[in-house]
Amino acid sequence: MSNQEKVFFYIDENWDCFIEDLKEFVSIPSISTLPNYKGDILRTAQWLERYFQRLNFNRVEIIETGGHPFVFAEYKEPNPLLTLLIYGHYDVQPVDPENEWNTKPFQPTIKGDCMYGRGVSDMKAQLLAQMFATQAWLKNSSLPIHLKYVIEGEEEIGSPNMQSFLMKYKDLLKADVAINCDAGVFSPDIPSITYGLRGLTYFELELKGPKQDLHSGLYGGTIRNPIHVLCELIAKMHDENGKVTLPHFYDKVKPLTEEERLLLSQIPHSDEEWKNIVGMSELYGEAGYSTIERVGARPTLEINGIIGGFTGEGAKTVLPSKARAKISMRLVPDQEPEKIEEYLREFLQQHCPSEIEWNLSLHSCSPPALMNLKSPYMRSAITALTEEFGRAPLFRREGGSVPVVAWLQQILGLDSIMLGFALPDDGIHGPNEHQNLPLLKKGIRVHCRFYEELLKDKSYEK
Amino acid sequence: MSNQEKVFFYIDENWDCFIEDLKEFVSIPSISTLPNYKGDILRTAQWLERYFQRLNFNRVEIIETGGHPFVFAEYKEPNPLLTLLIYGHYDVQPVDPENEWNTKPFQPTIKGDCMYGRGVSDMKAQLLAQMFATQAWLKNSSLPIHLKYVIEGEEEIGSPNMQSFLMKYKDLLKADVAINCDAGVFSPDIPSITYGLRGLTYFELELKGPKQDLHSGLYGGTIRNPIHVLCELIAKMHDENGKVTLPHFYDKVKPLTEEERLLLSQIPHSDEEWKNIVGMSELYGEAGYSTIERVGARPTLEINGIIGGFTGEGAKTVLPSKARAKISMRLVPDQEPEKIEEYLREFLQQHCPSEIEWNLSLHSCSPPALMNLKSPYMRSAITALTEEFGRAPLFRREGGSVPVVAWLQQILGLDSIMLGFALPDDGIHGPNEHQNLPLLKKGIRVHCRFYEELLKDKSYEK
Numbered sequence: 001m002s003n004q005e006k007v008f009f010y011i012d013e014n015w016d017c018f019i020e021d022l023k024e025f026v027s028i029p030s031i032s033t034l035p036n037y038k039g040d041i042l043r044t045a046q047w048l049e050r051y052f053q054r055l056n057f058n059r060v061e062i063i064e065t066g067g068h069p070f071v072f073a074e075y076k077e078p079n080p081l082l083t084l085l086i087y088g089h090y091d092v093q094p095v096d097p098e099n100e101w102n103t104k105p106f107q108p109t110i111k112g113d114c115m116y117g118r119g120v121s122d123m124k125a126q127l128l129a130q131m132f133a134t135q136a137w138l139k140n141s142s143l144p145i146h147l148k149y150v151i152e153g154e155e156e157i158g159s160p161n162m163q164s165f166l167m168k169y170k171d172l173l174k175a176d177v178a179i180n181c182d183a184g185v186f187s188p189d190i191p192s193i194t195y196g197l198r199g200l201t202y203f204e205l206e207l208k209g210p211k212q213d214l215h216s217g218l219y220g221g222t223i224r225n226p227i228h229v230l231c232e233l234i235a236k237m238h239d240e241n242g243k244v245t246l247p248h249f250y251d252k253v254k255p256l257t258e259e260e261r262l263l264l265s266q267i268p269h270s271d272e273e274w275k276n277i278v279g280m281s282e283l284y285g286e287a288g289y290s291t292i293e294r295v296g297a298r299p300t301l302e303i304n305g306i307i308g309g310f311t312g313e314g315a316k317t318v319l320p321s322k323a324r325a326k327i328s329m330r331l332v333p334d335q336e337p338e339k340i341e342e343y344l345r346e347f348l349q350q351h352c353p354s355e356i357e358w359n360l361s362l363h364s365c366s367p368p369a370l371m372n373l374k375s376p377y378m379r380s381a382i383t384a385l386t387e388e389f390g391r392a393p394l395f396r397r398e399g400g401s402v403p404v405v406a407w408l409q410q411i412l413g414l415d416s417i418m419l420g421f422a423l424p425d426d427g428i429h430g431p432n433e434h435q436n437l438p439l440l441k442k443g444i445r446v447h448c449r450f451y452e453e454l455l456k457d458k459s460y461e462k
Numbered sequence: 463m464s465n466q467e468k469v470f471f472y473i474d475e476n477w478d479c480f481i482e483d484l485k486e487f488v489s490i491p492s493i494s495t496l497p498n499y500k501g502d503i504l505r506t507a508q509w510l511e512r513y514f515q516r517l518n519f520n521r522v523e524i525i526e527t528g529g530h531p532f533v534f535a536e537y538k539e540p541n542p543l544l545t546l547l548i549y550g551h552y553d554v555q556p557v558d559p560e561n562e563w564n565t566k567p568f569q570p571t572i573k574g575d576c577m578y579g580r581g582v583s584d585m586k587a588q589l590l591a592q593m594f595a596t597q598a599w600l601k602n603s604s605l606p607i608h609l610k611y612v613i614e615g616e617e618e619i620g621s622p623n624m625q626s627f628l629m630k631y632k633d634l635l636k637a638d639v640a641i642n643c644d645a646g647v648f649s650p651d652i653p654s655i656t657y658g659l660r661g662l663t664y665f666e667l668e669l670k671g672p673k674q675d676l677h678s679g680l681y682g683g684t685i686r687n688p689i690h691v692l693c694e695l696i697a698k699m700h701d702e703n704g705k706v707t708l709p710h711f712y713d714k715v716k717p718l719t720e721e722e723r724l725l726l727s728q729i730p731h732s733d734e735e736w737k738n739i740v741g742m743s744e745l746y747g748e749a750g751y752s753t754i755e756r757v758g759a760r761p762t763l764e765i766n767g768i769i770g771g772f773t774g775e776g777a778k779t780v781l782p783s784k785a786r787a788k789i790s791m792r793l794v795p796d797q798e799p800e801k802i803e804e805y806l807r808e809f810l811q812q813h814c815p816s817e818i819e820w821n822l823s824l825h826s827c828s829p830p831a832l833m834n835l836k837s838p839y840m841r842s843a844i845t846a847l848t849e850e851f852g853r854a855p856l857f858r859r860e861g862g863s864v865p866v867v868a869w870l871q872q873i874l875g876l877d878s879i880m881l882g883f884a885l886p887d888d889g890i891h892g893p894n895e896h897q898n899l900p901l902l903k904k905g906i907r908v909h910c911r912f913y914e915e916l917l918k919d920k921s922y923e924k
Contacts, residue, residue, distance in 0.1 A: 033776035094778060100674060157776055198679060202777045211741025212562060213892035217660060217792055217862035221704075221762030222736065222753050224746045227787075228700065228765060234690065235697035242683075274684065279673025282817035284686045291684050300683030303690060304780050305771035310788060314495035314619055315664045315825035316556060317790055317863075318766050318891050325689075326772060328779055330679055355744035363777035400679030401779075429780055430675035 006140040007448050011132070011441065018132050018444070019115075019437070021051075025124050026108040026117040032068055032091035032157045041068045041153050044090045048073070048151055055135055063169075065161040068153030072172075075134075080146035081458035085175035085414060087404055088127035089155030089182065092119030093429050100431035114434040121426035125435040126181040126443070127151065129421055133447030145451060148175055152404075155182070158202065158364025159403055166411040177377040178408050179450075183420030186394050188439050190268065191385035191446075193378070194418040196296060196397030197405055199331035199368035201340045202304075205230070205348070206324045208357040213309075216319040226323040227308045229356045234325065236351055237301055241287040244301045244329070246343040247350075252334045256297050264292050267394050277425045296397030300330045326363075330399060337365040366403025372415045380453035381417050388446045419450065468602040469910050473594070473903065480594050480906075481577075481899070483513075487586050488570040488579040494530055494553035494619045503530045503615050506552045510535070510613060513593065517600055525631075527623040530615030534634075537596070542608035543920035547637035547876060549866055550589035551617030551644065554581030555891045562893035576896040583888035587897040588643040588905070589613065591883055595909030607913060610637055614866075617644070620664065620826025621865055628873040639839040640870050641912075645882030648856050650901050652730065653847035653908075655840070656880040658758060658859030659867055661793035661830035663802045664766075667692070667810070668786045670819040675771075678781040685781075689770045691818045692785040698813055699763055699789075703749035706763045706791070708805040709812075714796045718759050726754050729856050739887045758859030762792045788825075792861060799827040828865025834877045842915035843879045850908045881912065 001009070011018075030044040031037040045062050052060040052073040059074040068091065095105040095118050103109040108117035115125070137143050150173065154160055166173065186192035209226035210219070239245050256264075269292050271283055285294040294300070308323025310316035329340055341362060352358050372378060373395065385393045408414040421443030427433045463471065473480075492506040493499040507524050514522040514535040521536040530553060557567040557580050565571040570579035577587070599605050612635065616622055628635065648654035671688035672681070701707050718726075731754050733745055747756040756762070770785025772778035791802055803824055814820050834840060835857065847855045870876040883905030889895045 033778065034774070094772070094774065096772070096774075097675065097783075100783075156778075200679070200779070202779070204777075209740075209742060212889065212894070213559065214740060215862065215891040216762075216764045216766055216790060217662070217860075218757065218886060218890075219740060220764040220792060220861065221747045221756045221760065222745055223740050223742050224744075225764055227768050228696065231693035231696035231765070231768075234693035238690065278671075278676060278681060278685050280671060280685050280817045282686075282815070283684055284815070284817070285683045294683045295680065298683065300678075302678045302682040302687055302781055303693070303771065304678055304778060305773045305782070306689050306693070306785065307769050307773040309765065309767035310556070310558070311767045311769040311786075312496070312556065312558070315666075315788065315790070316495065316618075316766060316891070317662070317664070319764055320767070321559075321562075321892075323768065324773075326777065328678060328682075328777070330682060353744070353746070355742045355746070398679075399682065400677065424680065427674065428680075429677040429778070430783075432674070 003141050004448070004452060007136045008445060010136045010140055011444055014136070015441065018128070022115065022120070022125055022128050023108040025128060026120045027106050029106045030091045030119065030153065031094050032154050034094060041091065045069050045071050045153060048090060051131065052149070055138055065165055067161045070153070070165055071149065071151040073149040075143070075147040077142055077144050080144045081455060083146040083148065083175040085173055085178040086130060086147060086149045087178055087180045087182070087408070088149070088151045089123060089153065090127065090151055091153045091156050092122070093156050097431060102432055110437070113438055114436055116432055116434045118433055120435040121422045121433055122428035123182045123420065123422070125440050126183065126420035126422060129440055129443035130179065130181050130447045132444045133451070136444065137448055137451055143451065145454060148173060158366065160364065162404055163407055163411065166407055170412065173412055175414060177375065178414045178416040180402060180405060180416045180418050181420045182402055183418035184422030184424065185439070186267070186396070188423065188436055189389065190391065191389040191393040192396050193381065193385070193393045194396050194398045195371045195373050197369045197402050198399055199335065199337050199366050199406070200328060200401035200403070201331065201337045201365045202326070202328040202363040203341070203344060204324065204326055204361050204363060206322060206359045208322050210319065210321050213321050214319040216317045220319050224353055224356055225319055226356055227320060229353060230306070230308065230323040230325055233348070233351055234303055242285050244299065246347045248343050249299065252336065253299060254333050256293060261293070263395065264297065264397070265290065267292055267396060295399035297332055299332050299335060302328055304328050330401065331368050333368045333370055335368065337367055366401055367406040369406040369409060371405070375415060376457055377417055377454065380457055381419055381450055383453045384446050384449035387449055388442055419447065465603050466910070466914060469598045470907060472598045472602055473906055476598070477903065480590070484577065484582070484587055484590050485570040487590060488582045489568050491568045492553050492581065492615065493556050494616050496556060503553065507531050507533050507615060510552060514611070517597055527627055529623045532615070532627055533611065533613040535611040537605070537609040539604055539606050542606050543917060545608040545610065545637040547610045547612060547635055547640040548592060549640055549642045549644070550611070550613045551585060551615065552589070552613055553615045553618050554584070555618050559893060564894055572899070575898055575900055577899055578894055578896045580895055582897040583884045583895055584890035585644045585882065585884070587902050588645065588882035588884060591902055591905035592641065592643050592909045594906045595913070598906065599910055599913055605913065607916060610635060620828065622826065624866055625869050625873065628869055632874065635874055637876060639837065640876045640878040642864060642867060642878045642880050643882045644864055645880035646884030646886065647901070648729070648858070650885065650898055651851065652853065653851040653855040654858050655843065655847070655855045656858050656860045657833045657835050659831045659864050660861055661797065661799050661828050661868070662790060662863035662865070663793065663799045663827045664788070664790040664825040665803070665806060666786065666788055666823045666825060668784060668821045670784050672781065672783050675783050676781040678779045682781050686815055686818055687781055688785040688818055689782060691815060692768070692770065692787055695810070695813055696765055696787065704747050706761065708809045710805050711761065714798060715761060716795050718755060723755065725857065726759065726859070727752065729754055729858060757861035759794055761794050761797060764790055766790050792863065793830050795830045795832055797830065799829055828863055829868040831868040831871060833867070837877060838919055839879055839916065842919055843881055843912055845915045846908050846911035849911055850904055881909065
C-alpha cells in the first residue's frame with residue numbers, strides 16, 4: 001500500500017470516530033458574543049488542547065489574551081521541509097432565532113448527508129477536517145512539515161485580540177505560508193479557491209429623542225420620533241439604484257477590470273437557484289453588476305438589526321426615547337475601514353435633525369484582502385483539489401470577511417491559502433446550520449493530498 | 463358645620479388612610495397586556511370589590527367577559543334624583559424601560575409632592591379620587607344619587623370587551639350621564655375640561671424577506687433586506703411637511719374653524735416649556751398647525767416600536783428574514799377607524815416591493831369623540847372646578863384616546879364628563895410615572911362639590 005492508500009484507508013476506518021469527535025466538538029456552545037458562554041468557550045479550547053496532546057504534539061498551550069483564549073499547538077520533526085501556520089476559530093455565532101431551528105443547535109444531529117448544529121459548518125468541521133487529516137497522516141507516516149496551529153475564540157466578534165496576538169508572538173509564528181480553513185467550495189462537485197475577501201466595519205447607531213418614553217397620544221405629532229428619524233436615515237443610506245450614499249464611499253473602490261469580470265462570469269451561477277436558496281421571488285442589488293460581482297467585488301451596506309420602543313406582544317402607545325440599529329458594511333480593495341467611520345459620521349451630521357442626539361460606536365473593523373494565486377503553495381493546493389474532485393478549482397472573490405487574512409499579510413508577511421469545505425447554503429449564521437458529511441470526507445483527503453504535494457514540491461527543490 | 467365642611471374635614475382627617483389605600487392599589491402590578499400578570503389583574507379587581515363592600519354598596523360584582531374581568535358596583539338610596547355611571551379602568555401599562563425608573567414601579571414611593579409608581583396617574587389615583595369622595599360623602603351624609611361603577615381591566619389594551627359588555631348590560635347601565643375619571647387638568651392651578659378625544663388604530667406590520675436569517679457577507683447586497691424595506695416604508699409614511707401620506711388619510715378630517723382655532727389659542731401654552739418637558743431642543747409636526755392643534759385636533763401617525771435582526775449586545779453579521787413595527791394612528795372627527803386599515807393596506811400594496819411579504823394585523827381600534835359642553839351635568843362640573851380652583855376651567859381637545867367615551871355615546875346614548883386630576887408631565891406610559899398628591903386632594907374635593915352641585919341643580923328642578 002502506498003502512503004496515500006494507507007492514509008485514505010485510515011480515514012475510512014476511523015470515519016465513525018471522526019463523526020463522534022465532530023459531534024462532541026459542536027455540542028459545546030462556544031458563542032463568543034454572549035458573556036454567559038465564557039465557560040463553554042474555555043471548554044472548547046480545552047477540547048482542542050486534549051486533541052493535540054493525544055497526537056503527541058511538541059507543544060500545546062492555551063494562551064490568554066484578556067478576551068477569549070487562543071489555542072496554540074506545534075508539531076515538529078527533525079529537519080522539516082517547510083512550516084505551515086494553520087488558522088482556525090473555535091467560536092460560533094448565537095443561535096437566534098432559536099424557534100426556527102428544526103433540531104437543537106447544540107445537539108448535533110445527522111439527517112441524510114448532513115450534520116446539523118450551530119458552528120458545524122462555520123467552522124468546526126472545517127478545522128477538524130484539517131486536524132483529522134493530520135491525525136490520519138501521523139498515524140501512518142512521518143510528516144517533515146513544521147505545523148503551527150493558531151486557533152482563536154473571537155472570530156465571530158471581529159477578532160479583537162488577533163492583531164496584538166500576532167504582534168506579540170511574531171517570532172513563534174514564523175512560517176512559509178498560512179492555511180486558513182475558514183472557507184468553502186463552490187458546490188459538492190466543484191472545488192474552488194477564494195483569492196479575495198471583503199473587509200467589514202460594524203457599527204452601532206443609537207438615536208435619542210425625548211428624555212424618556214412618552215405617551216404617543218399626548219406628545220405624538222409634536223416632536224421627532226427617534227424611530228422615524230432612524231428609519232429615514234436608513235432609507236437614505238441607499239439610492240434608487242441600490243448604491244450606498246455615504247459620501248466618498250466608492251472613492252477608493254478598485255473598479256472591476258474587463259478581464260476580471262470575464263473570469264467571474266465563468267463561475268457557474270444561476271440567479272434562479274440563488275432565489276431558491278434565499279426563498280425570494282426577486283434578487284436586488286447595486287445596478288450594473290451581476291450577483292457574483294455584487295457579492296464578491298462590490299461593497300455593501302446592510303442593517304443587521306434594529307430595535308426601538310415597545311417590541312413585546314400586544315400594544316403600547318409609546319413615543320420612544322431611543323432607537324438603535326446595527327449597521328455593517330462589507331468593503332473591497334482598496335477601501336479603508338478606518339475612513340468609513342468618518343464617512344458615516346459625515347452622513348449622520350448631514351442628515352440627522354439637530355434635536356435628535358446620535359451616538360455611533362464601532363464594534364469591529366477589518367480590511368479587505370487579495371491573495372497570491374501563483375505561489376508554489378497555491379500550486380500544491382490546486383493540485384490537491386484537482387486530484388480529489390477530478391476537476392480544476394474555480395477562483396473566487398468572496399463576500400464574507402476573514403480579517404485575519406489581511407492581518408497575517410500585514411503583520412507576519414504571510415500569504416494565506418483558503419482551504420475549507422463549507423457550502424454556500426450551509427445556513428451559517430442562521431438557523432439549521434449544517435455540514436455536508438461526504439464533502440467533509442473529501443476535505444480530509446484534500447488536506448492529506450496537500451501535505452503530499454507540498455512534500456513532493458519541496459523534495460524536488462532539494 | 464355644613465355638610466360640605468363635614469365632608470372636607472373627613473377628607474383631611476382620613477388623608478393618611480387614603481394615601482395608604484392608594485399605595486396598596488398601585489402596588490398590585492395589573493399590567494393588562496402581559497399574559498403573566500393575569501393573577502395580579504384579578505387581585506386588583508378583588509381589591510376594588512372589597513372597597514365597595516366596605517362602603518355597603520347595594521351590589522358589587524366581578525363580571526367575567528372572557529378577557530380581564532369588569533368590576534360593577536351599585537349604590538342606591540330610595541328615590542335618587544339622578545343616576546351617574548362612573549367609568550374607570552384598573553389596568554396599567556407595562557413598565558419598560560424598567561432600568562430608567564428611579565424607584566420600583568410597583569413599590570409606590572412618595573418624594574416631595576408626588577407619589578411614583580406605574581399606573582398611579584393613569585389612572586389609579588384618578589379612580590380613587592372619585593371613590594374617596596364618595597366614601598367621604600357617605601360617611602357624613604345621605605347621597606340621593608344612584609351610582610353605577612363600571613371599572614374595566616383592559617383599557618390599556620384597547621378595551622376589547624367593552625362594546626359587548628355595554629351591549630349585554632344595556633339595561634343595567636342606564637344612567638343620566640357618565641363620569642369618566644380617566645382625565646387630567648391643565649396644570650395644578652388651572653382646571654380644565656376635555657371635550658374632545660382622538661380615536662386610535664394600532665397595527666402590527668411584519669415584513670418577510672429571505673426564508674431564514676442569512677449571512678450578511680454571503681448574501682448581503684443581492685436581495686432586499688426586510689429592515690431596509692421597513693425603514694423605507696416608514697420613511698414614506700410622512701412627507702417633508704410632517705403630513706401623513708396614506709391615501710385618503712385626511713379626507714374626512716373636520717377642518718378646524720377659525721372660531722375653534724381662536725378658542726384653542728387661548729389655552730396657556732409655551733413651546734419652550736413643552737421642549738423642557740420632553741427634553742428636546744426643537745418641536746416638530748404637521749406644518750401649518752400649532753402644538754396644541756397638532757395634539758388635539760389633527761391626526762397623527764407614530765411608530766411605537768420596531769424590531770428586526772440581531773438586537774442583543776455585540777455584533778452579528780446577519781441579513782434578517784423578518785422585521786416588525788407597531789404603527790398607531792390618532793384620529794380626529796370624522797375619521798373612521800375602520801377605513802384607516804384600508805388606506806394603510808393600499809399604501810403597503812403600492813410601496814412594498816413584491817418580493818417582500820407583508821402581514822398587517824390590527825391590535826385595536828376606537829373612534830374619536832366630541833362631548834356636549836352645554837348640559838346641566840357639565841354645568842355642575844364646571845361650577846365644582848371653578849369653586850375648588852378659584853377660576854373657571856379651560857376647555858380642551860385632547861390627544862389621547864378614551865374609546866369608551868365614543869362607545870358610551872353610541873351604545874348607551876350617554877354623554878361623558880371627563881373629571882380627573884392627572885397632569886401632562888406625570889410620565890404616564892413611560893418611566894417614573896407619578897401623581898401630584900395635593901392635586902389629588904383637590905380632585906377629591908371637586909368630586910364632592912360635583913355631587914353637591916348635581917343635587918342642588920336637581921332639587922331646584924323639582
